[in-house]
Amino acid sequence: MPLATPYYLIDESALEANLAKIDQLRAASGAKCLLALKCFATWSTFEQISPHMDGTTSSSLYELKLGREKFAGETHAYSVAWSDGEIDEAIANADKIIFNSVGQLERFAGKAANLPIGLRVNPGISHSHFDLADPARPFSRLGEWNLERIEAVMDRVSGFMLHCNCENDSLEAFSAMLDQFETRLGSLLERLEWVSLGGGIHFTKPGYPIDGLAARLKAFAERFGVQVYLEPGDTVVTDTTTLEVSVLDVVENGKAVAIVDSAVEAHMLDLLIYRQSAAVAPGAGPHRYMIAGKSCLAGDVFGEFDFPQALNIGSRISLLNAGGYTMVKKNWFNGVNMPSIAIRRKNGEVELVRAFDYADYVSSLS
């Protein structure tokens, strides 16, 4: 029996292709790659992913614990701000801890004396198409800016984390950014053992010059005598996952609008946040529809697409690239049925790995 929609469908073969590129980059560069759980934390896939990565990085205690529990390799602990109530558990579950500010480092580094300690440094430059996701935006709280303050704690840190990219698919742009890090921070970088260059480098994109990136990372590592880490999230799962939905109704109001059994705000929230359209394949044909969700939000629209055939009630649609920043953000807005999670195995079989029901909705509130 086919699975009931809606469901996220993760394709093992597509994931394997991305993982092969990660392996290529690791082998050619010597850099270690940690999965950023903030982007993707669907742990049923970790058995497949973890042999091709070196561990996980986190943005909270819960992500940290999930990485520790479910993913082999190193577990990096980072949070924008650790609380008194969570710092001990964070230290107990981490292989490295990265503080976001000198203030946090001074408060907690004594407790973490058994661990390598890192500091997030904000070099004031970035590559991001979105102000909302730009770590170097004015008044940013993401990382320490003040070189004098950083200098004063250098004897306590063995590494820096510099996360300054968002969806950067240009090696030239990334390399130019590294040039600036080298110029501005070189005398500090020389004193470190490791540097994490964060996530946001879209090196699994078709045509990306992986060998060029590897050479650039290797040159950086050799120049400063550091182990380089990357923290890819989106690029690990890009184009591996679809959101499978069905048409429930078609209404006409100047345009043909197909209402599906999902909701943008609940299931692909980033499309709303970043004002982007979803995508469908092949996205061509004589029949044009606006695809909209079933929540009460007037702007619950996935986008407008062309289809080879007319859509009817029960027609199936695959919304593309639904792996990153979707399942980690899904919510119960409008009480809309939560998409299940399924994996298409390499042999073509589709396996349901998680379904949600009314009891999950109820237990998410009280």
Ligand SMILES: *Cc1c(COP(=O)(O)O)cnc(C)c1O
């Ligand atoms: C969000 C984030 C990542 C992952 O970014 P992607 O764009 O998904 O690759 C890595 N490191 C840090 C510190 C982050 O905040």
